[in-house]
């Protein structure tokens with residue numbers, strides 16, 4: 185029995201763990217299989233105040249260390265079942281009950297749902313340039329997407345690969361200007377705009393990508409050794425379905441107090457309905473959720 189169980193070990197979960205432990209709560213953080221959440225696979229973070237330019241995994245490890253030093257218990261276990269009303273979480277290893285629950289399970293990269301994507305996952309199809317880019321050194325690769333992640337992935341790959349094709353279904357990118365300004369100076373990134381990616385090609389490994397110029401151009405094939413998908417993220421709320429109303433995007437509604445519609449349950453980080461999803465806003469949510477959980481237990 186804990187005072188607070190935190191589902192998620194990214195910036196929101198670590199900050200919640202730090203604040204909860206410092207508030208004297210018996211605190212358990214269940215990190216899931218990916219230490220540090222999305223931060224754990226970020227090549228560099230340059231916008232976390234006071235941290236300078238840091239490697240994502242390094243910053244994530246420091247966040248966990250601080251929470252552990254404050255007294256939070258961490259277990260590298262993935263929640264398999266969550267009962268919000270009972271405030272109970274089951275993993276493959278055990279079942280945990282708690283006075284309060286902070287749901288900080290984050291978001292995961294979205295798939296395109298096109299032929300070849302699933303079959304060639306790990307055989308040329310990747311969602312993480314920082315993790316897998318080195319496999320494609322000196323080769324040609326494609327990145328699909330048009331947001332900050334897509335541009336950031338293309339820039340990372342441009343430092344390793346011979347040529348990077350960035351395929352986006354619109355005319356303009358929706359990435360931060362600071363990033364798009366670097367696209368041209370990279371010198372080896374080709375931006376293919378208004379194209380629909382239709383299939384990833386290859387039998388045992390990726391050999392290319394098939395796309396169509398919108399609205400009704402002919403299908404074309406582009407040879408490449410790797411395809412990096414950066415089509416946004418989906419919230420990790422599958423475990424909550426049927427227990428609480430989610431918003432249209434599947435995110436967990438809670439205002440800036442992080443209180444959800446279920447008493448004693450709080451939502452923190454990228455999984456929460458909110459306007460801005462950044463490392464700093466996730467960490468801020470974690471702090472708020474922990475202090476709200478402490479207040480709930482007092483009341």
Ligand code: NAP
Nearest residue numbers: 296329330331332333334336353354358414415416417461
């Ligand atoms: P995002 O902003 O939601 O962009 C997703 C992109 O994928 C959009 O361009 C979207 O196209 C495209 N897309 C979605 N589904 C697709 C499909 N089926 N086929 C083809 N394209 C598809 O997601 P994000 O880039 O991952 O960014 C998420 C958040 O993290 C943002 O707030 C961003 O600012 C932040 N971020 C910041 C940095 C940084 O360096 N500061 C780096 C990465 C991410 P449409 O435009 O047509 O919808």
